[in-house]
Amino acid sequence: MFSKACQYGLKASIYIATISYDGKRVSLKEIAKEIDSPEAFTAKILQDLVRHNIIKSVKGAYGGFEIPKNEISTIKLSQIVNAIDGDNIYRGCGLGLHVCDEEHPCPVHDQFKAVRTQLKNMLENTNLEQLALDIKSGVSFLKL
Amino acid sequence: MFSKACQYGLKASIYIATISYDGKRVSLKEIAKEIDSPEAFTAKILQDLVRHNIIKSVKGAYGGFEIPKNEISTIKLSQIVNAIDGDNIYRGCGLGLHVCDEEHPCPVHDQFKAVRTQLKNMLENTNLEQLALDIKSGVSFLKL
DNA sequence: GTTAATTCGGATAAAATTATCCTATTTATA
DNA sequence: TATAAATAGGATAATTTTATCCGAATTAAC
Ligand code: FES
Ligand code: FES
Numbered sequence: 001m002f003s004k005a006c007q008y009g010l011k012a013s014i015y016i017a018t019i020s021y022d023g024k025r026v027s028l029k030e031i032a033k034e035i036d037s038p039e040a041f042t043a044k045i046l047q048d049l050v051r052h053n054i055i056k057s058v059k060g061a062y063g064g065f066e067i068p069k070n071e072i073s074t075i076k077l078s079q080i081v082n083a084i085d086g087d088n089i090y091r092g093c094g095l096g097l098h099v100c101d102e103e104h105p106c107p108v109h110d111q112f113k114a115v116r117t118q119l120k121n122m123l124e125n126t127n128l129e130q131l132a133l134d135i136k137s138g139v140s141f142l143k144l
Numbered sequence: 145m146f147s148k149a150c151q152y153g154l155k156a157s158i159y160i161a162t163i164s165y166d167g168k169r170v171s172l173k174e175i176a177k178e179i180d181s182p183e184a185f186t187a188k189i190l191q192d193l194v195r196h197n198i199i200k201s202v203k204g205a206y207g208g209f210e211i212p213k214n215e216i217s218t219i220k221l222s223q224i225v226n227a228i229d230g231d232n233i234y235r236g237c238g239l240g241l242h243v244c245d246e247e248h249p250c251p252v253h254d255q256f257k258a259v260r261t262q263l264k265n266m267l268e269n270t271n272l273e274q275l276a277l278d279i280k281s282g283v284s285f286l287k288l
Numbered sequence: 289g290t291t292a293a294t295t296c297g298g299a300t301a302a303a304a305t306t307a308t309c310c311t312a313t314t315t316a317t318a
Numbered sequence: 319t320a321t322a323a324a325t326a327g328g329a330t331a332a333t334t335t336t337a338t339c340c341g342a343a344t345t346a347a348c
Contacts, residue, residue: 001145001233004306007240014251027324041307047326060315061323077252089145096151098288107158107275107284108221111266118262122255131251140251144242148336171294185337191296204345205293295344302337313326318319 006084009045011035011142013080016055016065017072017132025064036143045084052083073129081123090120150228153189155179155286157224160199160209161216161276169208180287189228196227217273225267234264 002010012031019026028046032039046065050057054075057065067075081089093100094112102109134140146154156175163170172190176183190209193199198219201209211219225233237244238256246253278284 001236001238002240004240007238010252011239011250029324038307040309043325044307044327050325057325058315059313059325061321062316063314063324065325092145094145094151095155095286096146096148097285104288105284106155106286107278108154108270109284111270115259115263115266119259122259126252126255134251140249140253141241142239142250144248173294182337184339187295188297188337194295201295202345203295203343205291206346207294207344209295289348291346291348293344293346296342298340298342300337300339302335304333304335306331306333308331309329311326311328314324316321316323318321 001089002081003085005041005045006081008035008037008042009049009080009084010077011037012042012046012065013049013055013067013075013128014131014135015142016067017075017128018135020067020069020072021129021132021136023069025058025062025066027064031065034142049080049083052079054079054083067128072132073127075128076124077126077128078120078123090116145233146225147229149185149189150225152179152181152186153193153224153228154221155181156186156190156209157193157199157211157219157272158275158279159286160211161219161272162279164211164213164216165273165276165280167213169202169206169210171208175209178286193224193227196223198223198227211272216276217271219272220268221270221272222264222267234260 012035015031015034016026028039028043032042046055046057049055055065055067057063091100093106094108094116095106097106100109131140135142156179159175159178160170172183172187176186190199190201194201199209199211201207235244237250238252238260239250241250244253275284279286
Protein backbone atom coordinates (compact mmCIF):
# COMPACT_ATOMS: atom_id res chain seq x y z
CA MET A 1 0.00 0.00 0.00
CA PHE A 2 2.50 2.61 1.17
CA SER A 3 6.23 2.38 0.42
CA LYS A 4 8.57 1.81 3.35
CA ALA A 5 9.82 5.36 2.93
CA CYS A 6 6.25 6.55 3.34
CA GLN A 7 5.64 4.38 6.39
CA TYR A 8 8.78 5.73 8.03
CA GLY A 9 7.74 9.25 7.07
CA LEU A 10 4.32 8.83 8.64
CA LYS A 11 5.64 7.27 11.82
CA ALA A 12 8.39 9.88 12.14
CA SER A 13 5.92 12.73 11.63
CA ILE A 14 3.60 11.32 14.27
CA TYR A 15 6.47 10.93 16.71
CA ILE A 16 7.76 14.44 16.07
CA ALA A 17 4.22 15.67 16.70
CA THR A 18 4.11 13.99 20.11
CA ILE A 19 7.31 15.74 21.13
CA SER A 20 6.43 19.06 19.55
CA TYR A 21 3.15 18.93 21.43
CA ASP A 22 5.22 19.45 24.59
CA GLY A 23 7.14 22.28 22.96
CA LYS A 24 10.28 20.23 22.53
CA ARG A 25 12.45 19.25 19.59
CA VAL A 26 13.76 15.81 18.73
CA SER A 27 16.88 14.45 17.04
CA LEU A 28 17.05 12.08 14.10
CA LYS A 29 18.71 9.56 16.36
CA GLU A 30 15.84 9.49 18.82
CA ILE A 31 13.24 9.40 16.06
CA ALA A 32 14.85 6.41 14.37
CA LYS A 33 15.07 4.62 17.68
CA GLU A 34 11.47 5.29 18.60
CA ILE A 35 10.01 4.23 15.28
CA ASP A 36 12.52 1.44 14.74
CA SER A 37 13.81 2.65 11.38
CA PRO A 38 17.24 2.85 9.73
CA GLU A 39 18.75 6.16 10.76
CA ALA A 40 20.39 7.33 7.54
CA PHE A 41 17.42 6.36 5.41
CA THR A 42 15.09 8.12 7.80
CA ALA A 43 17.28 11.21 7.49
CA LYS A 44 16.64 11.34 3.74
CA ILE A 45 12.91 11.09 4.27
CA LEU A 46 12.90 13.81 6.91
CA GLN A 47 14.89 16.08 4.61
CA ASP A 48 12.20 15.50 2.04
CA LEU A 49 9.45 16.41 4.48
CA VAL A 50 11.38 19.55 5.45
CA ARG A 51 11.62 20.56 1.78
CA HIS A 52 7.89 20.03 1.51
CA ASN A 53 7.41 22.32 4.50
CA ILE A 54 5.65 19.63 6.50
CA ILE A 55 8.17 19.58 9.34
CA LYS A 56 10.92 21.98 10.36
CA SER A 57 14.56 21.25 11.07
CA VAL A 58 17.08 23.12 13.17
CA LYS A 59 20.74 22.50 12.48
CA GLY A 60 23.61 22.42 14.92
CA ALA A 61 23.92 21.49 18.56
CA TYR A 62 20.58 21.18 20.31
CA GLY A 63 19.00 21.11 16.89
CA GLY A 64 16.53 18.56 15.61
CA PHE A 65 13.12 18.27 14.08
CA GLU A 66 9.89 19.90 15.16
CA ILE A 67 6.44 20.91 14.06
CA PRO A 68 5.18 24.31 15.16
CA LYS A 69 2.60 23.54 17.82
CA ASN A 70 -0.20 25.37 16.10
CA GLU A 71 0.38 23.43 12.89
CA ILE A 72 0.16 19.94 14.39
CA SER A 73 -3.59 19.74 14.02
CA THR A 74 -3.51 21.11 10.48
CA ILE A 75 -1.18 18.51 8.97
CA LYS A 76 -3.11 15.73 7.31
CA LEU A 77 -1.74 12.29 6.55
CA SER A 78 -2.55 12.93 2.90
CA GLN A 79 0.11 15.65 2.76
CA ILE A 80 2.78 13.27 4.00
CA VAL A 81 1.76 10.43 1.71
CA ASN A 82 1.60 12.80 -1.21
CA ALA A 83 5.04 14.25 -0.47
CA ILE A 84 6.70 10.85 -0.33
CA ASP A 85 4.71 8.47 -2.56
CA GLY A 86 3.08 11.01 -4.85
CA ASP A 87 -0.53 10.99 -5.87
CA ASN A 88 -0.72 7.68 -7.71
CA ILE A 89 -2.59 6.17 -4.80
CA TYR A 90 -5.27 8.85 -5.12
CA ARG A 91 -5.50 9.13 -8.89
CA GLY A 92 -3.83 6.07 -10.41
CA CYS A 93 -5.55 3.10 -12.00
CA GLY A 94 -5.55 -0.02 -9.84
CA LEU A 95 -4.54 -2.14 -12.79
CA GLY A 96 -1.90 0.27 -13.99
CA LEU A 97 -3.59 1.81 -17.04
CA HIS A 98 -1.85 5.05 -17.95
CA VAL A 99 -4.73 7.15 -16.71
CA CYS A 100 -7.80 6.35 -14.64
CA ASP A 101 -10.62 7.73 -16.66
CA GLU A 102 -14.40 7.26 -16.68
CA GLU A 103 -14.36 7.31 -20.47
CA HIS A 104 -11.88 4.47 -20.74
CA PRO A 105 -12.15 2.51 -17.50
CA CYS A 106 -10.29 -0.66 -16.61
CA PRO A 107 -12.39 -3.67 -15.58
CA VAL A 108 -12.22 -2.88 -11.88
CA HIS A 109 -12.54 0.88 -12.16
CA ASP A 110 -15.81 1.29 -10.27
CA GLN A 111 -14.92 -1.07 -7.47
CA PHE A 112 -11.39 0.22 -7.16
CA LYS A 113 -12.41 3.83 -7.23
CA ALA A 114 -14.62 3.30 -4.21
CA VAL A 115 -11.73 1.89 -2.20
CA ARG A 116 -9.37 4.59 -3.41
CA THR A 117 -11.82 7.28 -2.42
CA GLN A 118 -12.29 5.83 1.03
CA LEU A 119 -8.53 5.75 1.49
CA LYS A 120 -8.24 9.31 0.26
CA ASN A 121 -10.94 10.50 2.64
CA MET A 122 -9.31 8.68 5.49
CA LEU A 123 -5.95 10.32 4.83
CA GLU A 124 -7.51 13.73 4.35
CA ASN A 125 -9.57 13.51 7.51
CA THR A 126 -6.82 12.35 9.81
CA ASN A 127 -4.39 14.88 11.24
CA LEU A 128 -1.23 14.51 13.27
CA GLU A 129 -2.73 15.81 16.49
CA GLN A 130 -5.29 13.03 16.82
CA LEU A 131 -2.65 10.38 16.29
CA ALA A 132 -0.05 12.01 18.51
CA LEU A 133 -2.47 12.15 21.42
CA ASP A 134 -3.15 8.42 21.11
CA ILE A 135 0.57 7.74 21.22
CA LYS A 136 1.00 9.96 24.26
CA SER A 137 -1.82 8.25 26.11
CA GLY A 138 -0.47 4.80 25.31
CA VAL A 139 -3.46 3.78 23.23
CA SER A 140 -1.41 3.20 20.09
CA PHE A 141 2.19 2.37 19.25
CA LEU A 142 4.87 3.24 16.71
CA LYS A 143 7.02 0.14 16.84
CA LEU A 144 7.14 -3.64 17.33
CA MET B 145 -1.42 -0.73 -4.11
CA PHE B 146 -0.78 -3.85 -6.21
CA SER B 147 2.65 -4.75 -7.57
CA LYS B 148 3.13 -4.61 -11.32
CA ALA B 149 3.31 -8.40 -11.37
CA CYS B 150 -0.09 -8.48 -9.72
CA GLN B 151 -1.57 -5.96 -12.13
CA TYR B 152 -0.31 -8.00 -15.07
CA GLY B 153 -1.66 -11.15 -13.44
CA LEU B 154 -5.09 -9.63 -12.97
CA LYS B 155 -5.27 -8.25 -16.49
CA ALA B 156 -4.01 -11.49 -18.01
CA SER B 157 -6.51 -13.55 -16.05
CA ILE B 158 -9.37 -11.32 -17.15
CA TYR B 159 -8.24 -11.54 -20.76
CA ILE B 160 -7.90 -15.31 -20.62
CA ALA B 161 -11.40 -15.42 -19.17
CA THR B 162 -12.84 -13.48 -22.11
CA ILE B 163 -11.29 -15.97 -24.55
CA SER B 164 -12.11 -19.04 -22.48
CA TYR B 165 -15.68 -17.82 -22.33
CA ASP B 166 -15.86 -18.62 -26.04
CA GLY B 167 -14.26 -22.01 -25.48
CA LYS B 168 -10.95 -20.99 -26.94
CA ARG B 169 -7.39 -20.90 -25.70
CA VAL B 170 -4.89 -18.07 -25.94
CA SER B 171 -1.11 -17.82 -26.27
CA LEU B 172 1.25 -15.86 -24.07
CA LYS B 173 2.11 -13.74 -27.07
CA GLU B 174 -1.45 -12.63 -27.62
CA ILE B 175 -2.05 -12.06 -23.93
CA ALA B 176 1.00 -9.82 -23.59
CA LYS B 177 -0.07 -7.89 -26.65
CA GLU B 178 -3.63 -7.41 -25.46
CA ILE B 179 -2.74 -6.28 -21.97
CA ASP B 180 0.35 -4.37 -23.08
CA SER B 181 2.80 -6.19 -20.81
CA PRO B 182 6.36 -7.49 -21.24
CA GLU B 183 6.10 -11.01 -22.62
CA ALA B 184 8.77 -12.86 -20.66
CA PHE B 185 7.80 -11.27 -17.39
CA THR B 186 4.17 -12.08 -18.02
CA ALA B 187 5.18 -15.69 -18.67
CA LYS B 188 6.61 -15.97 -15.16
CA ILE B 189 3.44 -14.61 -13.66
CA LEU B 190 1.24 -16.98 -15.66
CA GLN B 191 3.39 -19.90 -14.59
CA ASP B 192 2.77 -18.83 -11.05
CA LEU B 193 -0.99 -18.70 -11.59
CA VAL B 194 -0.85 -22.15 -13.17
CA ARG B 195 1.00 -23.51 -10.12
CA HIS B 196 -1.69 -21.96 -7.94
CA ASN B 197 -4.32 -23.74 -10.04
CA ILE B 198 -6.01 -20.50 -11.01
CA ILE B 199 -5.48 -20.93 -14.75
CA LYS B 200 -4.52 -23.93 -16.87
CA SER B 201 -1.78 -24.19 -19.47
CA VAL B 202 -1.41 -26.49 -22.44
CA LYS B 203 2.08 -26.97 -23.84
CA GLY B 204 3.10 -27.43 -27.44
CA ALA B 205 1.72 -26.27 -30.75
CA TYR B 206 -1.82 -24.90 -30.48
CA GLY B 207 -1.26 -24.76 -26.76
CA GLY B 208 -1.80 -21.74 -24.56
CA PHE B 209 -3.66 -20.66 -21.47
CA GLU B 210 -7.26 -21.20 -20.54
CA ILE B 211 -9.73 -21.28 -17.71
CA PRO B 212 -12.31 -24.08 -17.68
CA LYS B 213 -15.54 -22.37 -18.62
CA ASN B 214 -17.40 -23.47 -15.54
CA GLU B 215 -14.67 -22.06 -13.29
CA ILE B 216 -14.65 -18.54 -14.72
CA SER B 217 -17.38 -17.31 -12.42
CA THR B 218 -15.83 -18.96 -9.37
CA ILE B 219 -12.43 -17.29 -9.55
CA LYS B 220 -12.28 -14.22 -7.34
CA LEU B 221 -9.79 -11.40 -7.71
CA SER B 222 -8.69 -12.08 -4.15
CA GLN B 223 -7.28 -15.46 -5.22
CA ILE B 224 -5.13 -13.84 -7.88
CA VAL B 225 -3.90 -11.04 -5.64
CA ASN B 226 -3.16 -13.52 -2.91
CA ALA B 227 -1.23 -15.82 -5.23
CA ILE B 228 1.01 -13.02 -6.51
CA ASP B 229 1.28 -10.39 -3.77
CA GLY B 230 0.50 -12.55 -0.76
CA ASP B 231 -1.83 -11.57 2.03
CA ASN B 232 -0.03 -8.54 3.39
CA ILE B 233 -2.63 -6.29 1.81
CA TYR B 234 -5.36 -8.09 3.76
CA ARG B 235 -3.60 -8.62 7.06
CA GLY B 236 -0.57 -6.32 7.19
CA CYS B 237 -0.22 -3.12 9.20
CA GLY B 238 -0.48 0.02 7.10
CA LEU B 239 2.50 1.54 8.87
CA GLY B 240 4.58 -1.63 8.69
CA LEU B 241 4.39 -2.86 12.28
CA HIS B 242 5.33 -6.53 12.42
CA VAL B 243 1.76 -7.60 13.06
CA CYS B 244 -1.53 -5.79 12.89
CA ASP B 245 -3.11 -6.45 16.21
CA GLU B 246 -5.96 -4.92 18.20
CA GLU B 247 -3.93 -5.28 21.38
CA HIS B 248 -1.00 -3.30 20.04
CA PRO B 249 -2.37 -1.09 17.28
CA CYS B 250 -0.47 1.47 15.26
CA PRO B 251 -1.84 5.03 15.25
CA VAL B 252 -3.89 4.52 12.09
CA HIS B 253 -5.06 1.00 12.84
CA ASP B 254 -8.81 1.70 13.04
CA GLN B 255 -8.93 3.92 9.98
CA PHE B 256 -6.64 1.70 7.94
CA LYS B 257 -8.45 -1.44 8.87
CA ALA B 258 -11.69 -0.05 7.48
CA VAL B 259 -10.05 0.64 4.12
CA ARG B 260 -8.32 -2.72 4.10
CA THR B 261 -11.57 -4.50 4.83
CA GLN B 262 -13.38 -2.69 2.05
CA LEU B 263 -10.61 -3.64 -0.36
CA LYS B 264 -10.75 -7.24 0.82
CA ASN B 265 -14.51 -7.39 0.38
CA MET B 266 -14.22 -5.87 -3.05
CA LEU B 267 -11.66 -8.44 -4.15
CA GLU B 268 -13.63 -11.30 -2.64
CA ASN B 269 -16.88 -10.23 -4.24
CA THR B 270 -15.58 -9.72 -7.74
CA ASN B 271 -15.13 -12.71 -10.03
CA LEU B 272 -13.61 -13.06 -13.46
CA GLU B 273 -16.88 -13.58 -15.29
CA GLN B 274 -18.29 -10.18 -14.41
CA LEU B 275 -15.16 -8.44 -15.59
CA ALA B 276 -14.71 -10.54 -18.72
CA LEU B 277 -18.24 -9.73 -19.87
CA ASP B 278 -17.54 -6.01 -19.56
CA ILE B 279 -14.44 -6.40 -21.69
CA LYS B 280 -16.33 -8.38 -24.30
CA SER B 281 -19.08 -5.80 -24.49
CA GLY B 282 -16.59 -2.96 -24.81
CA VAL B 283 -17.56 -1.32 -21.54
CA SER B 284 -14.10 -1.62 -20.02
CA PHE B 285 -10.53 -1.93 -21.31
CA LEU B 286 -7.31 -3.74 -20.52
CA LYS B 287 -4.77 -1.38 -22.02
CA LEU B 288 -3.89 2.24 -22.78
C1' DG C 289 9.73 -38.72 -37.83
C1' DT C 290 10.29 -33.71 -38.69
C1' DT C 291 8.91 -29.32 -37.99
C1' DA C 292 6.91 -25.50 -35.93
C1' DA C 293 4.55 -23.49 -32.13
C1' DT C 294 4.24 -23.42 -27.62
C1' DT C 295 4.97 -23.44 -22.32
C1' DC C 296 8.63 -24.19 -18.63
C1' DG C 297 12.50 -23.01 -16.07
C1' DG C 298 17.10 -21.40 -15.08
C1' DA C 299 20.33 -17.68 -15.54
C1' DT C 300 21.06 -13.11 -16.00
C1' DA C 301 20.33 -8.07 -16.46
C1' DA C 302 18.19 -3.61 -15.57
C1' DA C 303 15.76 -0.56 -12.74
C1' DA C 304 13.75 0.92 -8.56
C1' DT C 305 13.71 0.91 -3.72
C1' DT C 306 15.90 0.62 0.56
C1' DA C 307 19.95 1.33 3.21
C1' DT C 308 24.73 2.91 4.54
C1' DC C 309 28.83 5.89 4.73
C1' DC C 310 31.34 9.94 4.82
C1' DT C 311 32.13 14.80 4.61
C1' DA C 312 30.41 19.53 4.84
C1' DT C 313 27.85 22.84 7.21
C1' DT C 314 25.54 24.91 11.01
C1' DT C 315 25.04 26.33 15.75
C1' DA C 316 24.83 26.31 20.93
C1' DT C 317 27.87 26.16 24.63
C1' DA C 318 32.06 26.47 27.07
C1' DT D 319 37.59 30.73 19.26
C1' DA D 320 37.35 25.82 19.94
C1' DT D 321 34.47 21.98 20.53
C1' DA D 322 30.74 19.03 20.19
C1' DA D 323 26.20 17.97 18.51
C1' DA D 324 23.34 18.06 15.02
C1' DT D 325 21.21 18.34 10.05
C1' DA D 326 22.35 18.38 4.79
C1' DG D 327 23.72 16.14 0.97
C1' DG D 328 26.53 13.45 -2.26
C1' DA D 329 28.30 8.89 -3.28
C1' DT D 330 27.79 4.23 -2.99
C1' DA D 331 26.03 -0.38 -1.73
C1' DA D 332 22.50 -3.94 -0.91
C1' DT D 333 18.12 -5.72 -1.82
C1' DT D 334 13.91 -6.29 -4.20
C1' DT D 335 11.23 -5.86 -8.17
C1' DT D 336 10.86 -5.84 -12.91
C1' DA D 337 12.45 -7.45 -17.22
C1' DT D 338 15.08 -10.20 -20.76
C1' DC D 339 17.39 -14.23 -22.81
C1' DC D 340 17.97 -18.83 -24.04
C1' DG D 341 17.71 -23.71 -24.13
C1' DA D 342 14.67 -27.73 -22.76
C1' DA D 343 10.44 -30.06 -23.01
C1' DT D 344 5.93 -30.80 -25.05
C1' DT D 345 2.59 -31.38 -28.62
C1' DA D 346 -0.21 -30.80 -32.89
C1' DA D 347 0.10 -31.05 -37.75
C1' DC D 348 2.23 -32.38 -41.80
S1 FES E 1 -9.27 3.01 -14.89
FE1 FES E 1 -8.51 1.49 -13.55
S2 FES E 1 -9.14 2.28 -11.65
FE2 FES E 1 -9.96 3.75 -13.00
S1 FES F 1 -1.61 -2.20 13.58
FE1 FES F 1 -1.30 -0.86 11.91
S2 FES F 1 -3.03 -1.29 10.74
FE2 FES F 1 -3.38 -2.56 12.43
